[in-house]
Amino acid sequence: MSSHISNVRPEPDSVLSDIADYICDYEITSDEAFDTARNCLIDSLGCGFEALDYPACTKLLGPVIEGSTVPNGARVPGTNFELDPIKAAFDLGAMIRWLDFNDTWLAAEWGHPSDNIGGILSVADHLSRKAVSEGKAPLKMRDVLIAMIKAHEIQGVIALENSFNRIGLDHVVLVKVATTAVITRMLGGSKSQIIDAVSNAWIDGQSLRTYRHSPNTGPRKSWAAGDATSRGVRLSMMTMQGEMGYPSALTAKTWGFYDVLFKGEEFKFQRPYGSYVMEQILFKISFPAEFHSQTAVECAIQFHPSVKDRLDAIRKIEISTHESAIRIIDKKGPLDNPADRDHCIQYMVAIGLIFGELTSAHYENDIAADPRIDRLREKIICNENPVYTQDYLDPNKRSIANSMQIFFEDGSKSEQIEVEYPIGHRRRRNEGIPELVKKFKTNLARRFPQKQQDIILSVCLDQKMLEDMAVTDFVGMFVI
Numbered sequence: 001m002s003s004h005i006s007n008v009r010p011e012p013d014s015v016l017s018d019i020a021d022y023i024c025d026y027e028i029t030s031d032e033a034f035d036t037a038r039n040c041l042i043d044s045l046g047c048g049f050e051a052l053d054y055p056a057c058t059k060l061l062g063p064v065i066e067g068s069t070v071p072n073g074a075r076v077p078g079t080n081f082e083l084d085p086i087k088a089a090f091d092l093g094a095m096i097r098w099l100d101f102n103d104t105w106l107a108a109e110w111g112h113p114s115d116n117i118g119g120i121l122s123v124a125d126h127l128s129r130k131a132v133s134e135g136k137a138p139l140k141m142r143d144v145l146i147a148m149i150k151a152h153e154i155q156g157v158i159a160l161e162n163s164f165n166r167i168g169l170d171h172v173v174l175v176k177v178a179t180t181a182v183i184t185r186m187l188g189g190s191k192s193q194i195i196d197a198v199s200n201a202w203i204d205g206q207s208l209r210t211y212r213h214s215p216n217t218g219p220r221k222s223w224a225a226g227d228a229t230s231r232g233v234r235l236s237m238m239t240m241q242g243e244m245g246y247p248s249a250l251t252a253k254t255w256g257f258y259d260v261l262f263k264g265e266e267f268k269f270q271r272p273y274g275s276y277v278m279e280q281i282l283f284k285i286s287f288p289a290e291f292h293s294q295t296a297v298e299c300a301i302q303f304h305p306s307v308k309d310r311l312d313a314i315r316k317i318e319i320s321t322h323e324s325a326i327r328i329i330d331k332k333g334p335l336d337n338p339a340d341r342d343h344c345i346q347y348m349v350a351i352g353l354i355f356g357e358l359t360s361a362h363y364e365n366d367i368a369a370d371p372r373i374d375r376l377r378e379k380i381i382c383n384e385n386p387v388y389t390q391d392y393l394d395p396n397k398r399s400i401a402n403s404m405q406i407f408f409e410d411g412s413k414s415e416q417i418e419v420e421y422p423i424g425h426r427r428r429r430n431e432g433i434p435e436l437v438k439k440f441k442t443n444l445a446r447r448f449p450q451k452q453q454d455i456i457l458s459v460c461l462d463q464k465m466l467e468d469m470a471v472t473d474f475v476g477m478f479v480i
Contacts, residue, residue: 012195012247015267016202019154019177020194022273023185028149033275035463037145037152040103042460043283043436044114045478046443047102048095049078050360053446056219057098061091072129074122077478078447085119085126089179089233093118093226099360100222100342101288103281104424105152106324106392106400109159110291111171113277115225116151119179119233120144121475123186128471139186141474142467147186149278151178156277160395161268165328169261170207172228177201179232187240196245200235202257203249214331217340270395280398283424285435287358292325293345295419296402300352302417303406307353311372313408317353317380319345320403322388330382338363349404350376391420400425437461447480 011017028034051057062081063070074088075081076095083091093115096102103114121144128138155174164171180201184194207228211220239245250257251266258266287297296319307314321330331344341347341363350373351362361367391399403418423432440460444453456477459465466474 010248010251012199012245013250015250016195016198016247017191018273019181019198020191022154023150023181023194024191026150026273028146028275030275030279033149033278034142034145034467036278036281037148038460038463038466039283039433039436040114040148040152040278040281041117041145042440044096044102044117045077046440047097047099048092049443049447050101051095051098052078054098054360057094057222060094060223063087072126072133074126074129075475075479077121077475078480080480083122085122086230086233086237088122088126089119090223090226090230091118092122093175093229094223095226097225098222099288100290101284101360103283104291105156105159105277105281106291106398107156107160108163108393109165109171109174110324110328111155111159111174112225113152113155113175113178113281114148115172115175116155116179116182116229116232117148118226119183119229120147120151120186121471123183123233123236124471125475127186132472138470138472140467141469141471143186144471144474145467147182149275150273151182152277152281153273153275154178154181156281157269157271157273158267160270165209167261167263168209170209170212170224172224173201173206175225175228176204176232176235179229180235183233183236184239187236189236189240192245193239195247196243197236197239199245199247199249200239200243201232203246204231204235206261211339212328212343214333214340217343218337219339221339280426282400282422282426283432283436285424285432285439286422287348288342288360288363289348289358290329290343290345291422292322292400293329293348293402294422294424295400296321296325296345296404297348297352297358298419298422299402299404299417300349301356301358303404303414304353304356306414307406308356310408311354311376313410314376314379314406315409316407317349317376318405318407319349319380319382320385320388321345321382322392322401323384324389324392325402326382326384332377335368341368344377345382346377346380347373349380350374398425448478452477 070084073082074085076091155178184197329345335341388401391397401420405416406414
């Protein structure tokens with residue numbers, strides 16, 4: 001006999017409801033979170049301005065149909081584009097992520113929560129320009145910071161205990177989910193509409209990690225986040241036009257996310273949503289390098305003065321690291337493009353040893369042709385230190401440790417240098433934030449005349465002034 005399937009719609013999955021409750025009900029009160037969000041915003045925009053020096057990025061920007069215009073369109077900082085907010089979200093998201101230099105979150109899953117700024121700032125500018133045209137008040141930048149803190153929190157808290165990379169899915173799924181949640185609220189959505197929108201984000205086809213790993217590594221990893229945040233904007237807008245949601249998008253037997261894409265496992269949660277992630281976020285300050293290698297590059301640069309004139313005398317280089325670094329960036333063989341190189345710990349360490357620095361330019365073909373790099377790469381051995389792996393996952397430490405020792409042909413060896421926390425870590429904020437501001441100033445100078453730089457800095461370095469500023473005025477400072 002046939003077995004009838006119940007067609008009674010269940011209550012929404014708790015993961016969906018918890019996100020909606022957090023978005024609608026939780027008040028951000030942490031001064032540290034707001035201050036960190038401001039620094040995150042300016043750093044992310046600065047990363048985007050540097051990316052505008054790279055034709056591989058700029059060729060993707062601008063209207064889909066050349067010459068098209070959008071009333072009250074979202075402006076793309078650092079350019080003269082005014083686009084629909086979906087394409088603007090793609091453009092800004094791609095710019096921010098292009099050079100692998102924006103913030104990072106490391107846990108069971110990795111990611112870059114500032115990728116969500118592509119959608120948040122674009123929608124905020126569009127909504128504010130539309131409001132002004134109708135004689136209404138625009139959003140304030142404090143609203144943008146709140147949306148950033150909540151997007152960071154959703155992406156980061158889910159990532160704490162749930163590894164998407166281990167089953168081949170890319171972390172940008174969490175960008176799409178977080179953007180969808182906060183944008184639906186920015187558009188005026190209710191709890192039920194946030195649930196509907198986020199359910200569609202989980203049901204969407206999800207990106208594979210193919211483009212992040214050998215032998216397929218390529219520049220899609222630089223625009224994947226822009227694609228995800230723009231998709232979040234699109235799903236939010238569809239929901240606000242009345243598109244329905246799917247309450248058991250995750251748990252539906254056979255057809256839900258868990259059974260289809262997560263090996264039947266349900267998500268696990270370490271903590272409730274608050275402002276933890278923004279407070280703990282990792283900034284990439286010194287080097288545009290995959291974050292698991294940041295402390296290894298610090299070690300290499302410390303070694304540079306003593307080895308730069310005796311590179312040929314090196315027999316081997318031993319790196320002690322954590323499991324995630326070995327799984328992601330321990331890479332042998334040819335490196336075909338910049339996206340390949342900035343995910344190879346051997347390449348990044350070799351650059352640090354040879355040049356005493358690591359910049360985005362060091363990933364380009366002219367530098368990569370230097371034969372000293374591959375000679376050093378062949379001599380670098382990575383081993384897991386179980387203590388480093390344990391401390392990496394410890395929520396009270398969140399370290400990203402690497403240590404390095406160099407052995408020479410004459411039988412001598414260097415001291416072992418260890419760096420446990422990178423300069424962008426919360427534990428090094430006093431040291432790191434002045435360097436982050438220097439990085440922002442350098443990136444402003446790439447795009448804007450001095451007078452405009454001075455105006456931008458006067459706002460961006462003043463917490464109260466920035467929070468009180470209308471979004472339209474803020475974005476207007478960055479128009480070329």
